[in-house]
Amino acid sequence: MDRPTDTSRTPAPVARYALAVEGMTCQHCVARVEEAIRAVAGVTDADVDLAGGSAQVSGGQPHAVIAALEKVGYEARPRAASAPSCEATPAERPSTSTSVAAMDDAYRIDIDDMTCASCVARVEKAILAVPGVSTAAVNLVEGAAYVQGGVAKDVAEAIIDQGYPARPAAAARPGGEVRLRFATALTAEQRQQVEQRLQTVAAGSEVRWAGDNQARLTLRAHAADYLLILRQAGFDPVLEEIAPDPYLAQEQQARYAIRQSLLRALAAGLLGSALMGAMMTGLLPHVEAGSALSDLSGRGFWLAMAALTLLTMIYSGRDYYVGAWKQLKHVRANMDTLVAVGTAAAWLASLLLILAPDFVPAAQRHLYLETSVLILAFLQFGHALEVRAKARTSRAIGALVALAPKSARLVRNGQEVTMPAALLQPGDVFRVRPGDAVAGDGVVVQGSSSIDESMLSGEPLAVAKTSGDEVTGGTINQSGSLLVRVSRAGADSTLAGIIQAVKQAQMSKPPIGRLVDRIAAVFVPLVMLIALLSFGAWMAWGPQPALPFALTTAIAVLVIACPCALGLATPIAIMVGMGRAARFGILIRNGDALQSAADISHLIVDKTGTLTEGKPRITAIYPADGVSEEQLLRWAASLEQPSGHPLAQAVLASAQARAIAPLPVTDFHAEGGQGVRARIESRQFFLGRQEWLQELGIGCSAEQSHRADALARDGKTPIWLADRQQVLGVLGLNDPVRHDTPAAIEALHRAGIQVVMCTGDHPDTANTVASQLNIDTVHSRVLPQRKAEIVAELQARGHTVGMVGDGVNDAPALTQAHVGFAIGAGTDVAIESADVTLASDSLTSVAGAITLSRATLRNIRQNLFGAFIYNVIGIPLAAGALYPFTGWLLNPVFASLAMALSSVTVVTNANRLRFFQPMELSTDE
Numbered sequence: 001m002d003r004p005t006d007t008s009r010t011p012a013p014v015a016r017y018a019l020a021v022e023g024m025t026c027q028h029c030v031a032r033v034e035e036a037i038r039a040v041a042g043v044t045d046a047d048v049d050l051a052g053g054s055a056q057v058s059g060g061q062p063h064a065v066i067a068a069l070e071k072v073g074y075e076a077r078p079r080a081a082s083a084p085s086c087e088a089t090p091a092e093r094p095s096t097s098t099s100v101a102a103m104d105d106a107y108r109i110d111i112d113d114m115t116c117a118s119c120v121a122r123v124e125k126a127i128l129a130v131p132g133v134s135t136a137a138v139n140l141v142e143g144a145a146y147v148q149g150g151v152a153k154d155v156a157e158a159i160i161d162q163g164y165p166a167r168p169a170a171a172a173r174p175g176g177e178v179r180l181r182f183a184t185a186l187t188a189e190q191r192q193q194v195e196q197r198l199q200t201v202a203a204g205s206e207v208r209w210a211g212d213n214q215a216r217l218t219l220r221a222h223a224a225d226y227l228l229i230l231r232q233a234g235f236d237p238v239l240e241e242i243a244p245d246p247y248l249a250q251e252q253q254a255r256y257a258i259r260q261s262l263l264r265a266l267a268a269g270l271l272g273s274a275l276m277g278a279m280m281t282g283l284l285p286h287v288e289a290g291s292a293l294s295d296l297s298g299r300g301f302w303l304a305m306a307a308l309t310l311l312t313m314i315y316s317g318r319d320y321y322v323g324a325w326k327q328l329k330h331v332r333a334n335m336d337t338l339v340a341v342g343t344a345a346a347w348l349a350s351l352l353l354i355l356a357p358d359f360v361p362a363a364q365r366h367l368y369l370e371t372s373v374l375i376l377a378f379l380q381f382g383h384a385l386e387v388r389a390k391a392r393t394s395r396a397i398g399a400l401v402a403l404a405p406k407s408a409r410l411v412r413n414g415q416e417v418t419m420p421a422a423l424l425q426p427g428d429v430f431r432v433r434p435g436d437a438v439a440g441d442g443v444v445v446q447g448s449s450s451i452d453e454s455m456l457s458g459e460p461l462a463v464a465k466t467s468g469d470e471v472t473g474g475t476i477n478q479s480g481s482l483l484v485r486v487s488r489a490g491a492d493s494t495l496a497g498i499i500q501a502v503k504q505a506q507m508s509k510p511p512i513g514r515l516v517d518r519i520a521a522v523f524v525p526l527v528m529l530i531a532l533l534s535f536g537a538w539m540a541w542g543p544q545p546a547l548p549f550a551l552t553t554a555i556a557v558l559v560i561a562c563p564c565a566l567g568l569a570t571p572i573a574i575m576v577g578m579g580r581a582a583r584f585g586i587l588i589r590n591g592d593a594l595q596s597a598a599d600i601s602h603l604i605v606d607k608t609g610t611l612t613e614g615k616p617r618i619t620a621i622y623p624a625d626g627v628s629e630e631q632l633l634r635w636a637a638s639l640e641q642p643s644g645h646p647l648a649q650a651v652l653a654s655a656q657a658r659a660i661a662p663l664p665v666t667d668f669h670a671e672g673g674q675g676v677r678a679r680i681e682s683r684q685f686f687l688g689r690q691e692w693l694q695e696l697g698i699g700c701s702a703e704q705s706h707r708a709d710a711l712a713r714d715g716k717t718p719i720w721l722a723d724r725q726q727v728l729g730v731l732g733l734n735d736p737v738r739h740d741t742p743a744a745i746e747a748l749h750r751a752g753i754q755v756v757m758c759t760g761d762h763p764d765t766a767n768t769v770a771s772q773l774n775i776d777t778v779h780s781r782v783l784p785q786r787k788a789e790i791v792a793e794l795q796a797r798g799h800t801v802g803m804v805g806d807g808v809n810d811a812p813a814l815t816q817a818h819v820g821f822a823i824g825a826g827t828d829v830a831i832e833s834a835d836v837t838l839a840s841d842s843l844t845s846v847a848g849a850i851t852l853s854r855a856t857l858r859n860i861r862q863n864l865f866g867a868f869i870y871n872v873i874g875i876p877l878a879a880g881a882l883y884p885f886t887g888w889l890l891n892p893v894f895a896s897l898a899m900a901l902s903s904v905t906v907v908t909n910a911n912r913l914r915f916f917q918p919m920e921l922s923t924d925e
Contacts, residue, residue, distance in 0.1 A: 111165070126158045181237055265384065275369055309373055577916075600850055602753065605846075617734055632721060740842055758779045
């Protein structure tokens with residue numbers, strides 16, 4: 001038996017924080033941003049997400065990182081993060097550390113995410129360390145600091161560096177606002193009565209009316225208390241949280257961006273098409289050298305067209321030109337540079353021809369005005385399609401957010417009130433009726449029901465819940481009514497943790513993605529060099545007239561080589577893949593784990609709780625001579641009572657079924673992977689493996705050994721009970737194989753993965769189960785420390801090893817493996833040591849995680865192949881590689897269309913992962 005013997009602590013991670021970064025348009029930008037961040041003193045790691053416009057940074061000072069990004073042309077700002085945890089209790093939380101009243105000249109700094117006394121002390125220490133600061137009073141309830149001396153901006157930066165979002169504020173910031181909405185309009189007298197009632201709840205409860213039937217309320221006490229006091233006065237308003245939905249805002253921004261891109265594409269497309277059509281039909285005048293600039297039937301007309309084209313370019317391509325200018329100021333180049341240079345070159349060449357026709361031979365007088373705007377038309381249209389496709393990738397997070405319940409039926413002071421679930425606090429009690437979503441994480445205090453937990457585990461069967469059982473916010477109550485006490489709320493809830501984990505995972509990059517970053521860093525300068533070489537080659541050796549050929553090829557090279565597709569190939573696939581995995585209860589921590597999981601060749605699993613149901617039952621009892629079955633079971637149950645192991649629960653359940661009460665024990669001790677020992681009425685007892693008893697010098701009879709072997713051959717686990725002198729009996733435990741395990745192992749085999757079972761069970765038991773399930777390799781009687789050694793042995797042979805674990809004893813093996821899978825029922829230590837966390841404890845989730853990783857990596861490779869091949873083929877074509885053989889040159893207009901479609905193709909291909917089914921395993925790569 002594998003039994004936890006101790007707990008372990010992992011070292012505190014390097015401080016990690018998030019920044020929103022604006023102005024990134026391609027993978028070249030990503031490389032530049034990462035380079036700037038990593039150059040800041042103290043920064044140890046940085047992950048930049050192009051699609052999400054953000055960066056995760058480890059180490060360094062946030063304000064210093066922001067300043068470094070601004071220097072290279074990108075705007076950045078901090079993103080609020082979860083507050084650090086601490087051990088302070090509510091009773092230890094002070095309101096202020098210094099008297100605010102004594103600070104006449106103080107200014108205020110608003111601070112988010114402070115939760116306890118440790119937070120207050122940390123913030124106060126940071127403020128007092130700022131030069132010039134003489135006094136600081138930190139108010140936990142108000143979420144603010146009042147400071148004398150120093151510079152407000154420096155103080156805010158010091159607080160940000162400690163991990164708390166902060167900003168100077170001129171006015172008091174409310175402790176939290178909600179909206180009170182009344183069914184009917186209130187009279188002035190009624191509104192005054194409402195205000196008076198609210199003030200009785202807590203001083204400073206500010207009310208601001210927005211019409212006759214709704215008001216904003218600044219909370220200074222529990223939200224439910226305000227509702228109850230108004231109900232007593234005869235009012236029954238609805239309380240609404242004032243918090244914008246970030247995903248709704250993102251969707252609105254996406255719709256706005258799509259609309260703007262389409263309008264810009266339309267403007268440029270109409271002008272470009274009109275010019276091209278009119279020129280092809282011969283309706284427009286020629287550029288004659290003898291024509292005056294004021295002649296509207298000659299050069300004057302084209303000068304007006306050049307001005308109109310310039311205005312259209314400014315409207316339709318403003319973002320590209322602004323971005324290119326920012327890069328130029330820092331002697332940099334990116335996608336915007338290519339577009340800006342290409343379109344500007346076309347327009348300037350046309351303007352030169354209009355202003356000085358004699359400078360260009362008559363045979364070479366070709367205008368590119370339609371080219372400069374049609375390029376922008378196709379780019380903007382492609383951008384609209386790209387934004388639309390990228391918006392779908394963020395819906396995975398939005399779908400998780402949508403699972404969070406919006407309201408709760410809070411039971412307070414014997415009354416039930418409906419309020420926003422986001423305002424629940426630990427210790428609150430809420431009611432869950434049949435069909436309702438559970439409002440928050442908590443423990444059932446009354447009632448029994450069945451809960452649909454498929455949103456977490458993917459398991460379709462409801463789970464029975466009764467008093468003392470834990471429930472998770474967002475799961476669905478199917479039958480009975482429950483009263484639940486909140487244990488975790490807000491950012492500490494399970495669903496919030498899942499959402500945060502998915503966000504972080506979506507921003508990570510696998511090793512293949514980091515290779516792309518290095519390539520992209522030199523891509524744009526290389527393309528510009530190729531464009532210049534192409535121009536020079538056509539001017540030197542091209543056919544006459546050379547200038548139109550040289551301009552056409554140079555512009556086409558600049559436009560077709562946009563690195564958008566290359567930059568989007570990895571992050572888009574990661575975002576969609578990680579979001580899809582979360583929908584199936586699979587949380588992959590980072591890109592390294594994703595790529596390693598896709599390469600797994602050997603998967604090590606335990607038997608109990610992974611291959612089997614984890615709910616063993618005693619099916620045989622063989623007492624020694626002179627010992628009754630009841631007495632044997634009573635001793636065993638007494639020894640197992642302090643243990644939380646699944647086998648212990650089976651013994652206790654069997655004793656309870658026979659109405660056998662356990663006896664009190666003393667000196668209880670668990671031996672990892674061996675068994676337990678304790679004293680019952682001053683008599684020493686041992687319960688565990690036969691080998692352990694033999695090591696203790698306790699032998700058994702041949703008959704007892706024969707019975708144990710027979711149990712093992714039947715797939716049952718023999719458990720031995722003994723005292724200091726002799727074996728007192730053997731218990732046979734049967735843990736049925738999970739119904740979905742055979743299909744999962746078959747799927748793993750189809751994917752080319754060998755399954756290795758490591759168990760502490762008897763060899764016959766292990767081999768029986770392995771034979772039933774067609775497991776490749778079996779290691780029996782394995783102690784916990786041996787699992788890590790088995791992992792290392794397989795790695796030494798060159799295999800990529802995955803490890804599935806659920807307990808403290810599995811942590812070393814989980815850490816040693818290339819990829820550690822922690823099942824949902826595992827301990828916190830196992831989960832912290834793992835690379836992949838599974839909400840379900842079924843092997844099907846492991847198989848699903850592996851195949852989804854493979855599908856995501858396959859998608860990334862497809863995207864990268866398409867992006868690279870596109871550039872490898874497109875750039876030579878644009879430079880005129882086929883002209884000597886076919887006389888064909890790529891028009892810059894069609895180059896822009898091809899470039900836009902390449903990005904759309906990459907994003908569309910990544911979105912195919914949204915329809916992926918994890919159990920549809922395939923070896924196709």
